[in-house]
Amino acid sequence: MTSELDRPMNEPLNPEQLRSLTPLNVLSEHQWRELRGQMVPQPLLAGETLFRKGDQLRMTYYLLAGELSLQDAQGQIQRIVAGSEASCHPLSPSLPRLHEARALTDASVLALDSAALSRLLTWRLAYQDLLLELEQGGEDVEWLESLLENPLFAKVPPTNVRAMLGRLHRLELPAGSTVLREGEAGDCCYFLKSGRAEVLRHSSDKPQVLAELEVGACFGEEALLSDRPRNATVTLLEDGVVLRLDRQDFFALLKAPVVAEVSLGEAERMIEAGAQWLDVRLQDEYERGHAPSSLNMPLNLLRLKARLLDKGRTYLCYCDSGKRSANAVFLLSQLGFETYALRDGLDALPALQREGLLCESGAGYLARSGGRTERSR
Template sequence: MSEPLNPEQLRSLTPLNVLSEQQWRELRGQLVPQPLLAGQVLFRLGDQARVTYYLLAGELLLQSADGQQQRLQAGSEASCHPLSPSLPRLQEARALSDASVLALDTATLNRLLTWRLAYQDLLLELGQSHDEIEWLGRLLENPLFAKVPPSNVRAMLERLQRIELAAGSTVLQEGDVGDCCYFLKNGRAEVIRGAGGAQQVLAELEIGACFGEEALLADSPRNATVTMLEDGVVLRLDRQDFFALLKAPVVNEVSLGEASRLLAAGAQWLDVRLQEEYERAHALQSLNMPLQLLRLKVRLLDKPRTYLCYCDSGKRSASAVFLLSQLGYSAYALRDGVDALPAVQRDALLCERGSGYLARSGGRTERSR
């Protein structure tokens, strides 16, 4: 069996290259190149499998329904992007030589990508100092937050109750009812299970660790005791606030037809994908403002105007709409993203070259190429 790809091999793949190394580790089981023999079909026209493919080695022939053909060589600029991402597939892909591809679960990739970009925006907003950014970074890398809609995390941080504890203090006790969870902000703490002489040290918690959440999720008593090994600070999150975290926020969505009517009334497309994705194909007259930079560049937007956000899956645009709404802008997300559009509608919306705008630093916009 082939070894998983290493970070250096992933950095050329868009948008996979923006994920953190921890997120790559979460994908590790999928980051194994899959062999493809010459003449073998990777996917057929109309295929609807929710899999994102990248060409890693060899050459493919992509053929559309009207017979148009495109030869794709590994290592080319085009091979750094997903193959025929729209569903159902707009092309058939057949290997012209022995090749290898990377196949990733699309839903997992979209979840990780949306979280990563929203996480970068959150650090930008909340980080007041290097120490604070470091702590927040370690907190947000906690696997718990993979289950939390990114837009909810900001509200959670506002509800945390700071508690200073001395060395030897018991933070939570095995067998107690779970009414909250905790995050370790500084200091050291250990997890112990068992009573009397049968006690067993299970782990020493690192800064940013979340503990006590298992009793909340399972609605069961605490399964271990946590004690401070030195003076430190924990942050408490009450049960009701914890479950409020897991609820996805409601954002305004529109169909392509509804978006067309809003455009006719003066709305503008806002592309929240990476610039590399935008330059590959974008809506005419759209403004590119990647999700992770949205807060930095939002001053370039016109408050009275309505913005129609889009991305590939709809997840990044939903986060963008939530953020813009919080900041007082009128915004809608294209429901389920451009990849869910029928081929004829997607082709009409996106063009490889055409009039568009890039948001730059210094409070200016410029024409895209």
Template sequence: MSEPLNPEQLRSLTPLNVLSEQQWRELRAQLVPQPLLAGQLLFRPGDQARLTYYLLAGELLLQSVDGQEQRLQAGSEASCHPLSPSLPRLHEARALTDASVLALDTATLNRLLTWRLAYQDLLLELGQDHAEVEWLERLLENPLFAKVPPSNVRAMLARLQRVELAAGSTVLQEGDVGDSCYFLKNGRAEVIRGAGSAQQVLAELEIGACFGEEALLADSPRNATVTMLEDGVVLRLDRQDFFALLKAPVVDEVSLGEASRLLAAGAQWLDVRLQEEYERAHALQSLNMPLQLLRLKARLLDKTRTYLCYCDSGKRSSSAVFLLSQLGYRAYALRDGVDALPAVQRDALLCESGSGYLARSGGRTERSL
């Protein structure tokens, strides 16, 4: 298998040339050239594959539906742009010589480009301070910021309070009342639940990570402790600013009717209540990932699928959607939770009982025995 290309080899490609180093790292797994043999078809007119193609080597023939032809040579100005980008495709593309192409997931590329262009002005304002730009890029490349308007980000940056911490310092303590959330600006931190022999490390946080928001969204005590692994800096955002600037645009809520339409399109119920609550009654074929374990278990979910989170009041499901958005998943919360539904609708929704369904690696689900 070919090695991924170095971003420097792709700097001539438009609009890839505006991506940041962090964004290139996100695309790395896709930066593998795909070989084409002379005469091999790449795509036909009407093709609906959501891929963005670039010609890297060799020569292609593009033929439109009305018979017009264009010979495309790698290295030419025309080859620096995507091949027949409109969907459905308007051309047939066939290799005239042995060739290679780059195929990128269009949805991922569009997300990265949208973010980069939307925040370009803000990054330019900070351009004199390389450290600030680097941190802000890492922060904004958190997928949840794809939903946050630039005006909210500007307001948030003005309200953040800087806190310098030494290695071993506790940023927040399990069981405490939550009145703010935090962003890790530099250094390393870990998320821990429990104490002594029952202690469990849930995650190590990266620069730009948001944490502490679950207590705000669920209106409950902190469910984990965050400790600095090395000297670093965190930025504190007060409760009211979090709700106004981040929660509102990030947490998408749906009614039961809207959820039904999403289910018909392939979405999956995700029950974020405790296992005992789930076993008592849960939605048909729903997965159970209790909120306190979601950060640890989310890797088992399928990023190509939409998840509909629910709980009793809507608070835990809002927390789940916020967390899943950070991790790059598409998720919605059932508005106000199942307790807000009329009894008939609630009973119809929570129609199964018992151990139900489990998530397995690769996004697979299976019935628990």
């Protein structure tokens, strides 16, 4: 590794500068962009401790500049110098840490979230053969890379993705084309292979733009999951190609592996282990009765409010029929959350179990940034 890593602190690193770091050097350009917010060197002063033996913080560290020592339980010390072979690998990667890391000189380190890095590496290894095969066959795989880097696909087996690709129907459409229309029945979902599109909702006389979709976006799945009419209109902003996946293929290949369901007994054991109930019904439904300490995030507000949740925590979604909670699980999976749905919803529970679960009434609990909960009254 060259001295180009000795650079001003606060200036983001780029893939070229990290090409010697293992296993970061196998990540794709799209994956680098996902990690970009973490790609900022952090200063470490001479004598400062980076981590201690026994530390369990899920971070992956690389030495970028300077020198530090790694001391094990027996007092043996290994000196790591930036640019050496040893510095190309994570520092004491096992948890709990087997060493204490201390800066011998002023230094800089790269600190990455281990869970995010593991997910990206797992994805890369799982799908690289498929992408290489398609690329060698002359396929443009940029859209597929963008699609597969959605956290949702961390749960979809590569065999399902292969099968899905064989069942997609290609549609070439001019700018201004309406791909799906608000109020219509949903019989399929779509992937945007090229071009841009916007999502509109007619909440009043004037259409409201909800989002702009880019290459690799999946849309139209909400109507399938909830078994309700389309809740928005999607129109192409420029000439593009969309790929249609029929309802039965969506359920078999995408929903089945992504929307994990648990029984009430399984859910209660997960709650005891630290999981959080997430009630995705409307506020007035929630206030009539809800699970103890459950958060109320109605499905129509979930995408907006999900930023308040904690990605380090497991969430258990419930609603009456199970359809809204399946939709919520699918959405949260796309955003990188670990989440499950109560199997078949509240309506499938015997009366005594349902009453026992929905034992609290009133305004309940609010989510604050980072997943912290507090009483709303």
